Amino acid sequence: MARLDDAADGLKSLATHHGPVLDAYLNHRGTLHDTEENQAAIKALLKHHLAWQLDPDEPVQLSRALTTTLSAVTRSYRMSSANVVIGHLWSEIEEAINGYQEAKKRGAEEDSLTYLGIAFEYGQQLIEGLTESIAMFSHHISSGFTHIHNLDLRARENRKMIDRATEFNNILSTFDYQDLQAKAGRDPDLRRLLRKAIPKALEACRKELIYAIDRLTDMLHTFNRQQRKSRLIDSVLGLYQNQETYTANIDDLDEIPQVLNRAEAIMVSAKADIRNPDHEDALAEIVHKLPPIVPVEEEAHKEEPVKNALEGETELLPVDPIRTAVLDAVSLVQETSQSISAYEVYQVLELECEPELWFMTLVNEVYGLPDIDRKSICLDFLERRDGTFRGNYWVSDIVINPASGVVV
Amino acid sequence: MDLKMFSRATQALLADKVICNETLPGEYAFLQNETHKREVLEFLIRIDRSVRSTSDGKGFYLAYVDLDEPKAKTDIRRTFKQYASEIEPYVRWMRFARDCNPTGRPIEAGLLVNESEMLGYIERSPELNHALTDLTKNALFKSAARDGKGRIRHILNKLESEEYLIKLDASGSRYRATAKWSYLYDVLEFIASHERLDIEDTEQTQGGLL
Numbered sequence: 001m002a003r004l005d006d007a008a009d010g011l012k013s014l015a016t017h018h019g020p021v022l023d024a025y026l027n028h029r030g031t032l033h034d035t036e037e038n039q040a041a042i043k044a045l046l047k048h049h050l051a052w053q054l055d056p057d058e059p060v061q062l063s064r065a066l067t068t069t070l071s072a073v074t075r076s077y078r079m080s081s082a083n084v085v086i087g088h089l090w091s092e093i094e095e096a097i098n099g100y101q102e103a104k105k106r107g108a109e110e111d112s113l114t115y116l117g118i119a120f121e122y123g124q125q126l127i128e129g130l131t132e133s134i135a136m137f138s139h140h141i142s143s144g145f146t147h148i149h150n151l152d153l154r155a156r157e158n159r160k161m162i163d164r165a166t167e168f169n170n171i172l173s174t175f176d177y178q179d180l181q182a183k184a185g186r187d188p189d190l191r192r193l194l195r196k197a198i199p200k201a202l203e204a205c206r207k208e209l210i211y212a213i214d215r216l217t218d219m220l221h222t223f224n225r226q227q228r229k230s231r232l233i234d235s236v237l238g239l240y241q242n243q244e245t246y247t248a249n250i251d252d253l254d255e256i257p258q259v260l261n262r263a264e265a266i267m268v269s270a271k272a273d274i275r276n277p278d279h280e281d282a283l284a285e286i287v288h289k290l291p292p293i294v295p296v297e298e299e300a301h302k303e304e305p306v307k308n309a310l311e312g313e314t315e316l317l318p319v320d321p322i323r324t325a326v327l328d329a330v331s332l333v334q335e336t337s338q339s340i341s342a343y344e345v346y347q348v349l350e351l352e353c354e355p356e357l358w359f360m361t362l363v364n365e366v367y368g369l370p371d372i373d374r375k376s377i378c379l380d381f382l383e384r385r386d387g388t389f390r391g392n393y394w395v396s397d398i399v400i401n402p403a404s405g406v407v408v
Numbered sequence: 409m410d411l412k413m414f415s416r417a418t419q420a421l422l423a424d425k426v427i428c429n430e431t432l433p434g435e436y437a438f439l440q441n442e443t444h445k446r447e448v449l450e451f452l453i454r455i456d457r458s459v460r461s462t463s464d465g466k467g468f469y470l471a472y473v474d475l476d477e478p479k480a481k482t483d484i485r486r487t488f489k490q491y492a493s494e495i496e497p498y499v500r501w502m503r504f505a506r507d508c509n510p511t512g513r514p515i516e517a518g519l520l521v522n523e524s525e526m527l528g529y530i531e532r533s534p535e536l537n538h539a540l541t542d543l544t545k546n547a548l549f550k551s552a553a554r555d556g557k558g559r560i561r562h563i564l565n566k567l568e569s570e571e572y573l574i575k576l577d578a579s580g581s582r583y584r585a586t587a588k589w590s591y592l593y594d595v596l597e598f599i600a601s602h603e604r605l606d607i608e609d610t611e612q613t614q615g616g617l618l
Binding site: 149150154228229230232235236238239247250255256258261262263264265266389391 | 422423424455457460463469470471472475480481483484485487488489492493495496499500502503506510511512513514516534591593594595596597598599600602603605606607
């Protein structure tokens with residue numbers, strides 16, 4: 001039970017001090033600096049054996065158990081900083097191999113096994129790191145940086161990725177196979193790591209990296225071409241915008257540039273040869289498929305006197321009920337000199353139209369009133385500004401007021 | 409050699425078509441073969457004509473053999489004058505289409521043009537809606553449509569009738585750009601150089617050297 005409680009406490013302290021722990025792991029190569037803010041974290045981590053210290057004067061280091069866990073959970077970060085990680089891991093492997101060889105020389109069998117274990121662990125991490133780095137480039141190749149809308153920024157991101165891939169390739173080229181061979185010597189364990197596992201992973205990584213650089217470069221060329229076209233569009237359009245009467249003209253050129261060498265159509269529609277029996281058959285087939293033509297019957301002309309329209313019956317057009325309601329509302333305001341709400345009028349009269357149409361008709365009719373009537377009333381809009389398009393307003397009601405001098 | 413394809417490709421050239429993979433894929437593939445292209449050229453040379461391709465290689469079109477020939481010069485000047493008078497609305501449309509593209513790509517041969525996607529952009533942006541309205545005031549794209557959908561549909565139909573776009577489905581909401589844009593880009597490059605416009609970019613030049 002005590003073990004369970006200890007473990008739970010350890011995990012809790014990790015959750016409490018995750019900030020300093022991640023900072024130490026990501027930014028200070030596992031060192032927890034002896035600052036005031038880090039004191040609580042240092043105390044808790046030391047207590048749970050999640051950190052260690054050689055000497056009270058020496059800095060506190062995160063334990064290997066913790067860095068391994070962090071290495072797994074910060075995979076995405078490691079992908080972006082793979083170059084640094086690979087370089088670091090290789091130096092750790094070299095140090096472990098030196099320790100292994102030194103321990104073997106001294107006959108310290110147990111220590112040599114510890115160092116060998118460390119070398120293999122880092123070797124494994126190195127291979128994993130190489131695979132992860134390639135995965136990052138593959139991801140960008142397949143996505144085509146489409147998560148960035150702006151073409152210039154996309155090209156910039158592409159360039160950055162090419163730089164990173166090139167830098168990574170440079171790091172890979174620093175791995176010297178002869179040096180690896182020399183380091184492995186005749187030791188069967190080291191030969192397994194340095195002459196088999198690591199070179200195999202390096203070779204696979206190098207091949208994929210070269211392919212990735214090629215693809216990224218192709219993509220950049222495409223972006224560059226699109227950027228150029230985009231600038232061309234803006235520049236030529238600028239000519240028209242800066243000079244309203246601008247038209248492209250080649251009258252000043254003595255020689256016509258090849259790019260404008262385009263000939264007019266000279267294809268003349270072919271005509272059937274009615275003397276050719278083959279054509280005759282084809283024509284007969286076409287004629288056969290034509291729809292029958294109904295002869296048009298000519299209408300007999302009858303002379304009739306022209307009707308005088310003034311003598312016709314007068315027809316009265318029904319008055320639009322919405323328009324009538326507007327005129328009534330306006331008259332009411334003029335007669336009573338009191339303000340009324342257009343929306344209330346709409347509700348009371350139960351007009352058969354949407355409120356938008358009612359408001360629009362009201363505004364149009366008021367603006368179309370004879371000058372003397374127009375000046376007698378003014379409109380107040382109850383409105384609010386649209387949250388997205390700041391120039392637009394939502395009108396919820398219009399108050400029709402008797403005019404007090406200013407017409408709105 | 410496929411004589412039928414020879415005939416179709418040559419006739420399309422003589423009819424002033426820009427042959428590309430989108431409009432006439434068979435004829436385009438035929439002309440991409442150097443031997444076939446030479447055969448067509450040898451035929452055209454007899455009538456003082458030639459075949460040229462756009463700078464990006466995506467389109468073939470009919471050209472004159474000898475540009476110094478006075479008739480050719482006069483014809484080209486006349487054709488260019490007519491063509492130049494319509495460039496502005498096309499370039500305005502190119503900018504509009506680029507701004508309505510989800511990846512900001514300028515229009516070019518082979519690019520998919522999606523009407524509903526464009527509509528989404530103009531509904532979200534009053535600026536693009538305004539640009540579209542302006543475009544339909546131009547004589548080339550003149551439209552009495554009262555909403556964005558009608559205006560876009562009208563322009564796309566016009567571009568289709570001018571063979572700048574081809575319809576991909578019966579509903580007419582998806583189109584593919586043809587190599588007529590490639591030819592237009594060549595003309596724009598000429599205008600930019602003739603008017604001494606600076607369209608180079610330092611950052612891009614460095615990237616291009618990679």
